[in-house]
Amino acid sequence: MTDLRDRPITPVSLPEPTLTKPSLLHTEIMSLNVGPQHPSTHGVLRLVVDMDGEYVVKVVPHMGYLHTGFEKTFEARTYQQGVTYAPRTDYLHSFSHELAYVLSVEKLLSADLPERATTIRVILHELGRIHSHLVFFGTALMDLGAITLFFYCFREKEEVQNLFEDICGYRMNQGYFRVGGLSKDAPEGWAARVQKFVDTFDKHVDEYATMFQKNPIFLDRATGVGVISSELALDLGLTGPNLRASGVPLDQRKATPYCGYETYDFDVPTSTDGDSLARFNVRLQEFRESAKIIRQALARLKPGPVKDPNRKISLPPREELETSMEAVIHHFKLVTEGFHPPVGEVYVPTESARGEVGYYIVSDGGSMPYRVKIRAPSFVNLQALEYACVGGQFADLITVLATVDPVLGDVDR
Amino acid sequence: MALKELFERDWQELESGGVLFSSLEKLVAWGRSNSLWPATFGLACCAIEMMGSTDGRNDLARFGSEVFRASPRQADVMIVAGRLSKKMAPVMRRVYDQMPDPKWVISMGACASSGGMFNNYAVVQNVDSVVPVDIFVPGCPPRPEALIYAVMQLQKKVRGEAFDNYGTQLPMVDAWTR
Amino acid sequence: MTTTLDPRRDPLTPQFADWLAELGVQPDDSAEPTALVPAGDLLRVAALLKADGFMLLDSVGLDYSQYTEKKPARFCVLHNVFHPHDHRRLFLRVYVPDSVDGSGGELPTLYPVWKSANYLEREVYDLMGVVFSGHPDLRKVLTPDDLEGHPLRKDFPVGETPTLFRDGRFLDPATFRAGMNGQSAGLSGYKGGQRRGEMNEPLPPVMPEGGPK
Numbered sequence A: 001m002t003d004l005r006d007r008p009i010t011p012v013s014l015p016e017p018t019l020t021k022p023s024l025l026h027t028e029i030m031s032l033n034v035g036p037q038h039p040s041t042h043g044v045l046r047l048v049v050d051m052d053g054e055y056v057v058k059v060v061p062h063m064g065y066l067h068t069g070f071e072k073t074f075e076a077r078t079y080q081q082g083v084t085y086a087p088r089t090d091y092l093h094s095f096s097h098e099l100a101y102v103l104s105v106e107k108l109l110s111a112d113l114p115e116r117a118t119t120i121r122v123i124l125h126e127l128g129r130i131h132s133h134l135v136f137f138g139t140a141l142m143d144l145g146a147i148t149l150f151f152y153c154f155r156e157k158e159e160v161q162n163l164f165e166d167i168c169g170y171r172m173n174q175g176y177f178r179v180g181g182l183s184k185d186a187p188e189g190w191a192a193r194v195q196k197f198v199d200t201f202d203k204h205v206d207e208y209a210t211m212f213q214k215n216p217i218f219l220d221r222a223t224g225v226g227v228i229s230s231e232l233a234l235d236l237g238l239t240g241p242n243l244r245a246s247g248v249p250l251d252q253r254k255a256t257p258y259c260g261y262e263t264y265d266f267d268v269p270t271s272t273d274g275d276s277l278a279r280f281n282v283r284l285q286e287f288r289e290s291a292k293i294i295r296q297a298l299a300r301l302k303p304g305p306v307k308d309p310n311r312k313i314s315l316p317p318r319e320e321l322e323t324s325m326e327a328v329i330h331h332f333k334l335v336t337e338g339f340h341p342p343v344g345e346v347y348v349p350t351e352s353a354r355g356e357v358g359y360y361i362v363s364d365g366g367s368m369p370y371r372v373k374i375r376a377p378s379f380v381n382l383q384a385l386e387y388a389c390v391g392g393q394f395a396d397l398i399t400v401l402a403t404v405d406p407v408l409g410d411v412d413r
Numbered sequence B: 001m002a003l004k005e006l007f008e009r010d011w012q013e014l015e016s017g018g019v020l021f022s023s024l025e026k027l028v029a030w031g032r033s034n035s036l037w038p039a040t041f042g043l044a045c046c047a048i049e050m051m052g053s054t055d056g057r058n059d060l061a062r063f064g065s066e067v068f069r070a071s072p073r074q075a076d077v078m079i080v081a082g083r084l085s086k087k088m089a090p091v092m093r094r095v096y097d098q099m100p101d102p103k104w105v106i107s108m109g110a111c112a113s114s115g116g117m118f119n120n121y122a123v124v125q126n127v128d129s130v131v132p133v134d135i136f137v138p139g140c141p142p143r144p145e146a147l148i149y150a151v152m153q154l155q156k157k158v159r160g161e162a163f164d165n166y167g168t169q170l171p172m173v174d175a176w177t178r
Numbered sequence C: 001m002t003t004t005l006d007p008r009r010d011p012l013t014p015q016f017a018d019w020l021a022e023l024g025v026q027p028d029d030s031a032e033p034t035a036l037v038p039a040g041d042l043l044r045v046a047a048l049l050k051a052d053g054f055m056l057l058d059s060v061g062l063d064y065s066q067y068t069e070k071k072p073a074r075f076c077v078l079h080n081v082f083h084p085h086d087h088r089r090l091f092l093r094v095y096v097p098d099s100v101d102g103s104g105g106e107l108p109t110l111y112p113v114w115k116s117a118n119y120l121e122r123e124v125y126d127l128m129g130v131v132f133s134g135h136p137d138l139r140k141v142l143t144p145d146d147l148e149g150h151p152l153r154k155d156f157p158v159g160e161t162p163t164l165f166r167d168g169r170f171l172d173p174a175t176f177r178a179g180m181n182g183q184s185a186g187l188s189g190y191k192g193g194q195r196r197g198e199m200n201e202p203l204p205p206v207m208p209e210g211g212p213k
């Protein structure tokens, strides 16, 4: 078990600018509008790019084309209903938002989580990370023109989604966690299916690696492109794989352990290059680390309850409703009104596939949150675009955008 | 078979010999329905399932709709996948206007069809108020199978085999429509 | 596992109080490590933290106008700073001095200190209406340009908007919900076990053309 504090920041510095152009040529700055409906913007991002010939001078992203009003909607829903909204922000790693939300509310309530619920949460959190990175590899390489990996990644993505569907009936946007546990226990044989998946997964990771790591066209487009220095990355508040690719070993799973992550043995992959290739490689190694965590978690999965026994938080089991009046009253109260957490403000950081996710929840003692602020990693990470693309060619912009891996639902919320 | 023979022989005789007769309209509609090229209009979570419908397992290519075109000018059907924010609505209308006729719209997911769970200031409550929708797909997100079924329903509509709520058969699109 | 966490991460330890005293700010009574920073002092504290290696992760805009407890000002901005190496976290709570016309106050921008403040402050400005003086590019970031007001303020309605149908009808949320309790036919046409089947029955009550008045 290594402590991240023992690992120094390996500084990444920017390469010398290679922008050379014949000085005799008279050029003019041209503004180019990319998006919001553009296949390479991963959704509905709009970029206004100022170009000098083929070189990018300035990039101005315009967000908000997917602004859904999550934070306002949370204020009009009870705490338990909010669980349904949280996964819809970052729909690729939906369990991260779900987890961050329920952890914050549980901190507010000082709920007591059973061991099994935490372990299943860890498994799903990591499966979600695998799911998100699979989509990243599929689509990022598709943006660069390599379409084959898409089909390989989506093959495993379907497998992961099957596992999600087995446990909660939803392929995406699960809403499976509850404040104080899980909505229901994992079905029989689910753990075995997860085990089967992670056992074969490392082999697939090697398969993905062969598909791009030696591909000269890909290497040309990714090596040394869009370098983000570690200093800039910290200044911009980047988190997640983008920051680790710039040489800063920061991972909230180790830095601020939640869900018992301090008891798992895993590594935090970093890179010292800070370019697009490094961001690919860091994510590739995270596949293996996630699989490692899942294997450890599966080994400690013991039968047991998955809900906080506190009747003021979690619903009574169905059988009890027929025999106990008290259970009926609790059920009625919880369903119609929800619980009333104490007044206070909480924040629990978690590590999603994109960086730090946290919900800053302000409670005024009512059954609905007073204010919910989502710390969205993609939104902050997107700022790197304005810096990493400048001086490169236009084609590099697509590479940088793909490797920064923003999810527009997370950006715009 | 020589052309002369074709005119001289009885049509029933010909049909038993493997020659099919149809109207040009039907032929065009059949061709159209089997190559419905969607415009990529992935907005939110539903777009991931839309992408999932083209992968190896679901394989939308079986129904001729795998060619997602980035340019609306090359597309026949717009799959509105996800929640449409008020900021995006004018953009979507513009993309729709840029598509050549005949064109169809599939509204995928609860958000696109009715605003879904987001009944708030930011989300358009019904894509139908921005563009005319042919097929609504329920679900949050709909499974790829549901999208494939929607494409199949749309194919029926294109071929003039669809019926409305009251049992009236819907006409197919004229073959000479631009 | 023998590693110990930095004691300054916990707001209850004396080390945390020492640290805040070193920074010259007051601790705030909160479950999270929070420091109360006067608006005029913000840049000085931020520069100190930046020199210490902190990064700015988030800015939270809060509107306390309907809060149960009395707060010194209506608006408050919380800057969430984090040390990437020894993993300390600190929330800088800055109450925005109330402006005279009630339009949200003004705070100094943190952009000269941390570049990440660029988008974060734009977001707070957009959704909360707090102005950051000196910000290089203070524009709307998430909401459409024609949206008036700042959605996350408490006096902005959630805005359950009626749905417009193609034939010009509106589906009003209140009418829709009325149909769910079985008392009225509502919009679903379902009432107490009977179903509206015939086409010539009157349409359910909907909003007049032009939307809600």
Ligand code: SF4
Binding pocket: A088, A173, B044, B045, B046, B081, B082, B083, B108, B109, B110, B111, B112, B116, B139, B140, B141, B142
């Ligand atoms: S319907 Fe559900 S999955 Fe589709 S965009 Fe809306 S929230 Fe996302």
